[in-house]
Amino acid sequence: MKNYIPVIETALGRYLPAGEYEEQQLIDAVRYSLDLKGKRVRPSLTLAFAELCGGTVDMALPFACAVEMIHTYSLIHDDLPCMDNDDFRRGKPSNHKVFGEDIALLAGDALQSIAYETMLSDEAVAAVGGKRAAKAARILANRSGLLGMVGGQVIDLSLEHREVGAEIVQLMEEKKTACLIEAACMMGCVVAGATDAQINAAERYAHAIGLAFQIVDDILDVTSTAEELGKPIGSDAENEKNTFMSLLGIERCREMVADLTEEAIRALDAFDGDAADLKDFAVQLANRKK
């Protein structure tokens, strides 16, 4: 994919209030987590799909940044002591370690509202029209919410207490990870005025790469641990219940990644524009080594 990171990071900063406020600590906490260097995969996909459908980076930026804001809020809340209790995120202290649990909770809450404010601003609505802005924002709300990303986190929590089949693990990952990637890709199409068939194709592409990404993650978890310990691959898999690797084994996992990557590439046929970058991206995700 094109390197959209600089334009995304500049825009993210611009959507936060400048100047001095009584709630400065909250603004600092929001900015701290938005500034953590990441790959910006989701907003880049929004921009790439918007361009693929004949739209511009400018019209899609508020929506790209909104999906990154939603992703960022979910990371802040995920790291809280009542959730994963993680002290570090992307190599830096997690939000609540710097600002305290109360401010971190509220920074996550505020990021969610800033996402909608950004997508529904006068500027964003003027660029794409009220109907498209509303539709894109609704897709993000749907995929990030009760039966989407947040739902996936709840299923994930429930897996600590029970053993399940691969189909529940898949459902969990579809919701927890793929849903937000779906929103990112679909929103790019929506704001650029794509057809329903194209929006559906973007959803299929996103679903496939999102799921493949998680399966590769599971594979790398096991193979890199086995490599470090000098053990044959798979000998430790039974220690980690409820993962694709432990439930399906490495052969089936590799098959699934290949099938999903093919599915993602096939979905790109729905677009007239040049989708070579998005095809390469799917292949890179499947072949990554860490």
Add this chain to the structure above:
Amino acid sequence: MKNYIPVIETALGRYLPAGEYEEQQLIDAVRYSLDLKGKRVRPSLTLAFAELCGGTVDMALPFACAVEMIHTYSLIHDDLPCMDNDDFRRGKPSNHKVFGEDIALLAGDALQSIAYETMLSDEAVAAVGGKRAAKAARILANRSGLLGMVGGQVIDLSLEHREVGAEIVQLMEEKKTACLIEAACMMGCVVAGATDAQINAAERYAHAIGLAFQIVDDILDVTSTAEELGKPIGSDAENEKNTFMSLLGIERCREMVADLTEEAIRALDAFDGDAADLKDFAVQLANRKK
């Protein structure tokens, strides 16, 4: 005001998913807090202003319910141990006491996304148009977010560690309480196609009753405690720093409530319709005894 409560409560239930899902516990947690019996002041105001501006209850219901969802998420997060650590809410165990902190956190997060999904649904957009739906949703995002309700909570937290003047207490209450009431009233106007002057008048009304409500709260806190203890009013006021009563005294507080109530009533002049109910509501708030 008209009794809008039954129509609001029926609609709130309808916006939640029916059927069985893997994330059932999350849906139950969301429903638990939405079902807690309250006065439903904010959504009632949305409906009342929509009707005042010639709109219908039906077109305004998604927006009315959204403001109640945002209010409900803020209560769930407020009650968490890292915030106010309250075990009870409206006479029932708070959300995290029933479902655990992790699910309560996620239920609050999900409620925020459901609010936007509800306002930006195909049905809601078809009834009021994409532009109005986007504008109403943006107002809610703005007033509930970083420089609105959430900002007010951060200022409130900061007051534990410092002593401030009445203007900071007022700023905190304007954000923490009045902002969401402003969104409720303004959204009713927006969806009904009101003029900018009317939307501004609704904002002034909401600001005035929101602030008056808090000052009356402060007065009742002191007077009812004094009554219970058989002490002269005001003799305990110095124990509670950073309240209107401790900073300004009972005479000035009563004057402010009278001024704000007059301001609220005057703002209603901007509307052609019958605003008697909204006038009465402002007077009742000022005169309430508990």
